[in-house]
Amino acid sequence: MPDSNVTDFTNPSTFILLGIPGLEVAHVWISIPFCIMYITGILGNFTILFIVKMEPRLHGPMYYFLCMLAITDLVVSTSIVPKMLAIYWFDSREIDFSSCLIQLYFFHCFSVMESGIFVAMAFDRYVAICDPLRHSTILTSPAVAKIGLAMMLRSSMVVLPYPFLVKQWPYCRTNIIPQPYCAHIAVVNLACTDTRVSSYYGLFVVICVIGLDVIFIALSYTQILRAIFSLPTKDAQIKTFGTCISHLCAILTFYIPSLFFSLMFRFGQKVPLHFHILIANVYLLMPPVLNPIIYGVRTKQIRDRLLWLFTNKGI
Template identity: 75%
Template sequence: MSGSNISDFTNPSTFILRGIPGLEAAHVWISIPFGTMYAIAILGNITILFTVKTDPSLHEPMYYFLCMLAISDLVMCTSIVPKMLSIFWFNFREIDFNACLTQMYFFHWFSAVESGVFVAMALDRYVAVCDPLRYSTILTNPTVAKISLAVALRGAMLALPCPLLARQWPYCRTNIIPEPYCSHIAVVKLACADIRVSSYYGLFVLLCVMGLDAIFVTISYIQILRAIFRLPTKDARLKTFGTCISHLCAILAFYIPGLFISLMHRFGQIVPLPFHVLISNLYRLMPPMLNPIIYGVRTKQIRDRLLRLFTQEGN
């Protein structure tokens, strides 16, 4: 692309993804942790989906939400990692303008879906702990389907303005994105226009998704903990709290890196660019990789089902 080095051009037909700026010589080595994390995420989340599908005892609201979490993980990491690895392995840096916006949309859509699923799972744990006798009447299959649809539609609507706004800006300085994929902020920063609308909207989505969802999850767990502490025995308290451990671990693995990355994008000018891009992209893959491990290890029903599957195959 000769236009990539020219400072005066109209909107590009392609963008150039730099990968990890400043560390291009180490791209092959950098691909090892990224490829490993992606493989674990794909294998783990497909295993979760297969396990829940094949075991009728797992056809409950908690596991339906877990399947939705697995699907969002699969879409989210698959939207960015294959292109990322093609840069690291084959130096395929070009990405079509429309493909860049599509990648941006799907990544931000399913990031919002994942956050919404955690809220739905917090609701599931709240009803299970605080009103267990009405659990099956409150969280019926139609209710779970409506919640799941609402979560998916909310993510789709919140993410849609990001590529629409990015499309309207003129890109007359450069088409080089200093990252291995098309994130909203990284793309609009290349525009030679006042991008405050995009910047403010990105902050609005961050507050709506990460902020409000974190508040809802926190309120749910305050009520859950209050109900747990009212239980008569220590064993009962520990057993009930144990049903929430997987969800809490997955929440921490999602919200803490997500908040860290968002703050780095907006206020991390003092952080060296190679370190900034490398760490933020590793963090992107942490939740999809960790979620199936957390639920596979911590959830007894899934762990037992997997053990039965491997035992039967071994025989």
């Protein structure tokens, strides 16, 4: 194989994904929990989709948004994990340039879309609690479909510049990516030119897209809490707040690890690289694994349907 550390090219034909640098000898063992998490996430999210489809009582806005969340989790994890496991199991480190860009696009696009879906779910909870009499007229099935389409178009358009910017940079230093998947900033860091446009645009996406999503969610829950505390009895307050617990847990699962990882990436220079990458990989797999569990445990209709499947179908 020709030396891939120093090469003269505008667009490399392939990138080399290192997996977890420094822990190559433990790749097989490291792959076991990731494989278990991936399979758990696949089964859990497909179970959510199946139950919502089969149970007429779940054909409502909250569960349609939950299905959208399950689909985004499936796409995000599937865009990353199969190649990751191929590296760990078969030392299949090469990925061609176009495949790298496709992986990069789908990973970031559906991650942004997941953030948007949490905003839509917060809006659903806001209307259900603050204006319950109009919930069924505001969040009709066509309205939910339009919101889902808007979230998809937003994420598609916002992330579209990523691969186009990455493709135009010259790469003359190296084509080695020191992690098991193609992320935007990881690829941009390999370019041997001024890539501030890519860096600034990535910062714009984080602040003006993800940041605004967090603000909208916070505003929704401010109004929700005001409505809850205005209820006459403690039991009514607890019961109403209980309808938001699943959504709040899913939000914390998505945003808190992301915040922690971002802070560690920027300020944890003394933290070993392999620890950075391990944390990033766990962060990617946490929402797809935990979201079905959170909603399965907290949502009575889903829990009852699961119990019925196990007891009556012998599954």
